[in-house]
Amino acid sequence: MKNKLVYLPYFFWMAMFVIIPIILIFVQSINVAPGQNIFHNYVTYFSSSVYLKMTLNSFIFAFIITFFCLLISYPAAYFIANSKYDSFLILLIILPTWINLLLKAYAFIGIFSHDGSVNSFLGLLGIAPKQLLFTNFSFIFVATYIEIPFMILPIYNSIKALDKTFIRASEDLGATKIQTFTKVILPLTMNGVRTGIQTVFIPSLSLFMLTRLIGGNRVITLGTAIEEHFLTTMNWGMGSTVGVILVIIMVLIIWITSKPRKRKVGVNIDE
Amino acid sequence: MNKIISRVYLIFLLVILYLPIFYLILFAFNEGDNMGAFQGFSLGHFRDLFSDTRMISIVINTMLIAILSSLIATIIGLFGALFIDRLKSKRAANIYLSLNDVLLVSPDVIIGSSFLILFTVLGFSLGFMSVLLSHIAFSIPIVVLMILPRLQEMNKSMIDAAQDLGATRIQAFNKVVLPFLLPSILTGFFMAFTYSLDDFAVTFFVTGNGFETLSVEVYSQARQGVNLEINALSALIFGFSLIMIIIYYLLTVRNKKSVRVGKGRII
Numbered sequence: 193m194k195n196k197l198v199y200l201p202y203f204f205w206m207a208m209f210v211i212i213p214i215i216l217i218f219v220q221s222i223n224v225a226p227g228q229n230i231f232h233n234y235v236t237y238f239s240s241s242v243y244l245k246m247t248l249n250s251f252i253f254a255f256i257i258t259f260f261c262l263l264i265s266y267p268a269a270y271f272i273a274n275s276k277y278d279s280f281l282i283l284l285i286i287l288p289t290w291i292n293l294l295l296k297a298y299a300f301i302g303i304f305s306h307d308g309s310v311n312s313f314l315g316l317l318g319i320a321p322k323q324l325l326f327t328n329f330s331f332i333f334v335a336t337y338i339e340i341p342f343m344i345l346p347i348y349n350s351i352k353a354l355d356k357t358f359i360r361a362s363e364d365l366g367a368t369k370i371q372t373f374t375k376v377i378l379p380l381t382m383n384g385v386r387t388g389i390q391t392v393f394i395p396s397l398s399l400f401m402l403t404r405l406i407g408g409n410r411v412i413t414l415g416t417a418i419e420e421h422f423l424t425t426m427n428w429g430m431g432s433t434v435g436v437i438l439v440i441i442m443v444l445i446i447w448i449t450s451k452p453r454k455r456k457v458g459v460n461i462d463e
Numbered sequence: 464m465n466k467i468i469s470r471v472y473l474i475f476l477l478v479i480l481y482l483p484i485f486y487l488i489l490f491a492f493n494e495g496d497n498m499g500a501f502q503g504f505s506l507g508h509f510r511d512l513f514s515d516t517r518m519i520s521i522v523i524n525t526m527l528i529a530i531l532s533s534l535i536a537t538i539i540g541l542f543g544a545l546f547i548d549r550l551k552s553k554r555a556a557n558i559y560l561s562l563n564d565v566l567l568v569s570p571d572v573i574i575g576s577s578f579l580i581l582f583t584v585l586g587f588s589l590g591f592m593s594v595l596l597s598h599i600a601f602s603i604p605i606v607v608l609m610i611l612p613r614l615q616e617m618n619k620s621m622i623d624a625a626q627d628l629g630a631t632r633i634q635a636f637n638k639v640v641l642p643f644l645l646p647s648i649l650t651g652f653f654m655a656f657t658y659s660l661d662d663f664a665v666t667f668f669v670t671g672n673g674f675e676t677l678s679v680e681v682y683s684q685a686r687q688g689v690n691l692e693i694n695a696l697s698a699l700i701f702g703f704s705l706i707m708i709i710i711y712y713l714l715t716v717r718n719k720k721s722v723r724v725g726k727g728r729i730i
């Protein structure tokens with residue numbers, strides 16, 4: 193296309209909705225009352241035990257959620273990849289991700305609430321209703337439930353991409369099933385695990401609607417803190433500061449979990 | 464033995480994945496008013512839903528936003544893809560592509576809060592327009608990502624051939640480029656459409672008072688506790704999602720390069 197005007201909306205979008213917002217959120221975080229240190233909000237953040245504790249908590253929650261997802265998803269991905277009906281099974285795993293996340297969270301309100309089905313069931317057994325909703329447990333359970341497909345899919349892809357002759361070679365050379373798994377299959381599917389961790393860990397830090405609906409106001413993550421600063425307490429400066437920190441954490445996680453530098457793909461024979 | 468373990472494990476996992484969804488739909492047909500015990504079959508909650516004019520106007524708003532935003536995002540994204548494809552320098556193309564992907568990898572809270580700052584700085588009032596613009600904004604990158612690979616695999620000498628045979632630039636574009644890109648344009652449009660329907664967090668930040676989409680409404684109702692009208696709505700949305708999935712698989716059956724899993728995540 194010779195007429196350059198047609199590209200204009202795309203440039204406008206890129207400037208207006210990609211570059212400027214990044215700048216704005218940073219500027220907002222250093223936009224403090226005159227006379228104050230421009231990093232005032234950051235100083236507040238790092239010297240306040242409330243913020244630091246919240247960040248640590250958020251990390252611990254995200255870590256636990258990612259851990260359980262991985263624990264459940266790796267065997268699932270492995271079994272699916274080795275099944276005859278793998279493409280159908282993987283479709284079944286992906287399907288629930290198309291259902292709006294809020295509706296899934298809402299289902300769990302029904303399941304866990306005081307007169308919900310888990311408590312009705314406990315009642316039949318003669319156990320008094322328990323507080324299930326708005327606990328750390330319910331938050332971790334529901335977040336893990338929602339994130340599992342995002343962990344299974346990349347691991348499944350990496351297992352599918354695995355060259356099956358490596359497995360046969362390892363077995364021919366006398367490795368036991370467990371040795372084959374730990375020395376061949378696991379190292380060669382680490383890429384899928386890394387992608388899975390990235391796609392689960394970052395949302396776990398920032399999904400504020402889940403903490404609100406399922407965790408009550410007991411669970412506060414970085415995402416919840418941003419939402420609260422922006423929409424409830426109207427402290428945009430501090431909200432943007434938390435936002436900038438979340439972005440930095442996100443970049444760090446992607447950097448840590450990305451592939452180690454140029455390692456050759458394949459099995460190291462010396463081992 | 465191994466087969467049995469794997470089968471039991473997968474069945475158990477799938478049951479857990481689907482149980483909450485079916486549970487939600489089942490109780491849409493409950494005669495009672497909570498999700499504790501099923502008290503008999505009734506369509507009462509669907510009746511309530513269809514006579515709730517406020518809810519119907521929210522559904523219309525949501526669809527309007529989804530259709531408009533995906534349509535506009537598809538047009539802008541198409542030209543974005545054409546632009547990136549035309550770049551001769553690989554480095555420049557990579558820079559544009561990274562900028563293109565920023566909104567795909569950013570957490571929703573960050574997109575929402577930075578757009579809120581943007582609209583406020585511009586003095587833009589929050590409501591229909593701010594939601595529409597935000598949805599267009601977060602849908603453009605996925606459209607570009609859907610169209611670009613198809614464009615790169617296109618044999619560019621087809622355009623030269625068309626022009627040699629006397630077609631004008633616009634004719635060559637309309638008769639050669641567009642038909643070739645059509646499947647990927649449709650996929651892009653469709654992805655944008657479902658992104659818009661799925662979004663909660665960004666909308667929640669930029670919607671202000673007085674304008675609501677379905678997700679925002681479900682959120683505020685769910686904060687009040689259980690209301691079986693939402694179950695009825697979920698049942699309808701579930702049916703709609705199934706139709707969407709079928710369309711998606713019909714569209715992408717030819718090139719299965721990426722899979723859409725939830726909003727903002729392409730694996």
